Amino acid sequence: MPKQNKYNYIFVSGGVLSGVGKGIVTASVALLLKQAGYKVTIVKCENYLNLDSGLINPIEHGDPFLCEDGAETDMDIGTYEKFLNQNFSLDNFITMGQIYKAVIDRERNFGYGGEDVEAIPHVTDEIISKINQAGNKANAEIIIVELGGTVGEYQNVLYYEAARILEHVQNQTVVHIHVSYLPTPPHLGEPKTKPTQLSVKTLNSMGIQPDFIVARAVDPIDERRRNRFSLFCSVKPEHIIDSPDLKSVYELPLKFAQQQFDKKILKLLNLPEKQAKLTEWKKLVQTINHPKKTSKTIAIVGKYFATGEYHLRDSYAALYDAIDHAANYQDVNIKTIGINSQTETDLVKKLESVDGIIVPIGWGERGVEGKIDSIRYAREHKKPFLGLCYGMQLAIVEYARNVAHLKNAHTTEVNPKTPHPVIHMIPEQHRILSNRAYGGTMRLGSWDCKVAPNTIADYCYAHYNQYKDPDHKIAAERHRHRYEFNDEYTDTLTNAGLIISGRSVKENLVECIELDQSVHPFFIATQGHPEYKSRPLKPHALFLEFIKQL
Numbered sequence: 001m002p003k004q005n006k007y008n009y010i011f012v013s014g015g016v017l018s019g020v021g022k023g024i025v026t027a028s029v030a031l032l033l034k035q036a037g038y039k040v041t042i043v044k045c046e047n048y049l050n051l052d053s054g055l056i057n058p059i060e061h062g063d064p065f066l067c068e069d070g071a072e073t074d075m076d077i078g079t080y081e082k083f084l085n086q087n088f089s090l091d092n093f094i095t096m097g098q099i100y101k102a103v104i105d106r107e108r109n110f111g112y113g114g115e116d117v118e119a120i121p122h123v124t125d126e127i128i129s130k131i132n133q134a135g136n137k138a139n140a141e142i143i144i145v146e147l148g149g150t151v152g153e154y155q156n157v158l159y160y161e162a163a164r165i166l167e168h169v170q171n172q173t174v175v176h177i178h179v180s181y182l183p184t185p186p187h188l189g190e191p192k193t194k195p196t197q198l199s200v201k202t203l204n205s206m207g208i209q210p211d212f213i214v215a216r217a218v219d220p221i222d223e224r225r226r227n228r229f230s231l232f233c234s235v236k237p238e239h240i241i242d243s244p245d246l247k248s249v250y251e252l253p254l255k256f257a258q259q260q261f262d263k264k265i266l267k268l269l270n271l272p273e274k275q276a277k278l279t280e281w282k283k284l285v286q287t288i289n290h291p292k293k294t295s296k297t298i299a300i301v302g303k304y305f306a307t308g309e310y311h312l313r314d315s316y317a318a319l320y321d322a323i324d325h326a327a328n329y330q331d332v333n334i335k336t337i338g339i340n341s342q343t344e345t346d347l348v349k350k351l352e353s354v355d356g357i358i359v360p361i362g363w364g365e366r367g368v369e370g371k372i373d374s375i376r377y378a379r380e381h382k383k384p385f386l387g388l389c390y391g392m393q394l395a396i397v398e399y400a401r402n403v404a405h406l407k408n409a410h411t412t413e414v415n416p417k418t419p420h421p422v423i424h425m426i427p428e429q430h431r432i433l434s435n436r437a438y439g440g441t442m443r444l445g446s447w448d449c450k451v452a453p454n455t456i457a458d459y460c461y462a463h464y465n466q467y468k469d470p471d472h473k474i475a476a477e478r479h480r481h482r483y484e485f486n487d488e489y490t491d492t493l494t495n496a497g498l499i500i501s502g503r504s505v506k507e508n509l510v511e512c513i514e515l516d517q518s519v520h521p522f523f524i525a526t527q528g529h530p531e532y533k534s535r536p537l538k539p540h541a542l543f544l545e546f547i548k549q550l
Helices: 022-035 075-084 095-107 119-138 155-169 194-205 223-233 249-258 260-268 279-289 312-328 347-352 368-380 390-404 427-434 456-463 489-496 543-546
Strands: 008-015 040-046 091-095 140-145 173-181 212-217 240-244 294-300 331-340 356-359 385-389 420-427 443-451 472-481 483-486 497-502 512-513 523-526
Touching: 008 022, 008 091, 008 194, 008 523, 022 040, 022 075, 022 140, 022 173, 022 249, 022 260, 040 075, 040 119, 040 368, 075 095, 075 312, 091 095, 091 119, 091 472, 095 119, 119 155, 119 294, 140 155, 155 173, 155 489, 173 194, 194 212, 194 223, 212 223, 212 260, 223 240, 223 279, 240 249, 249 260, 249 279, 249 390, 260 489, 260 543, 279 312, 294 312, 294 368, 294 385, 312 331, 312 543, 347 368, 356 390, 368 385, 385 390, 385 543, 390 420, 390 483, 390 512, 427 456, 443 456, 443 512, 456 497, 456 523, 483 512, 489 497, 523 543
Parallel strands: 008 140, 008 173, 040 091, 040 140, 173 212, 212 240, 294 331, 294 356, 356 385, 385 523
Antiparallel strands: 420 483, 443 472, 443 497, 497 512, 512 523
């Protein structure tokens, strides 16, 4: 097959353990190439058979990342957006479920003309087609493909076969980066290369020879380790890229630039060498690393905190990142404590010790009353409060119960028989769920919101220059929910002092509520998810002001 020069491909694989940092490596390489002037896009290949991440328990696979187009994707898509400061979509996210479904649907429609449909070439052709589709949509010169999981797993073999076919059958220009971990057993006191040697041999067995090894370790690797890799993995010593633990993940592009990683990649791709422009990124890292003026503590009151005996950050990954982004901008050191609203037995004591309270996304009745109690505490004790999605809905429930005196007010998600359904499901969602169509059927993606003038929300979007349309006070946030504010209670609640500070442009649904600052210094909640739009170089306005008010 003749060589086609439309795209250059970089495949990023992982060895030894999951969570080794492929996503950060992928985003860092993409940033360097983008800042050197190349058009870059990224594709994440996931192993699971789900069509997207929307129905996966966040404790199981982390916080699904919400895109502008409504795609519910893997957290790594969020990492790409944060590093590259650009939006990604469903085109940048592939699951094995998507691939199999596309192949089977085509077979059922006689799309293969009577052929016996096989893993190779039909499944691998579909993978390659999806990768190229992302490149075509982005008009990319370089497509970086992150392969989920770890080399050697049976679930991702066909992704590796697709990479092999691209390089050796279709004769495309392909660079392989293998990210692997060097454990340092305490009783030995030195990093061990053998696990990486074995993962590279597994790559070799699939017809793939890595061009680079990114050596993840606690400390920088020494010359001996570099030479061992070169000897046993057939990788040039200068292509062993050092990736030690750093104070911030945002330092990694600079660490790679110091090793001329991007220039070495461009040489293998036969592309002109260009200097990456990193001035802004260097300023970001300096801001992150310099000592902060003040320290504050935030409580995140939720329920997705533990897996077995271990505490999770990934279940609220986008939220933690948004807090970090805003804290760096406001020159504040933030300590977060996760409070499990279902199991916490000393809620008030914990809330007394914090400077601000966030109630984030959540589903169902588990832990609801603990969240409502936390919101009431924030309101009555004038602690800065930010409610996100379910956090807004429960803030309305709390206000209805304790200020508007609507006894047993609730959301119908938790109590379908509540006498005061201040939060309910809109008719369209009733129809969807009656057909058990759960996947991808919520109110998803970016929705425009008309913000009321002279409100906290208005101040935040205007002051931090984050209106989509400042002349008409239109903001836009990403959404992921089925339940909405019940407008039958608008007069009752607004007469009791609740301020509706934002409504959707299209459906006139309540998007944002708050309290007057004469009543509470900073109490605001949004049906949208500002955490998914926050970026290190552009923290979100609501988080910026929340941190400022602590």
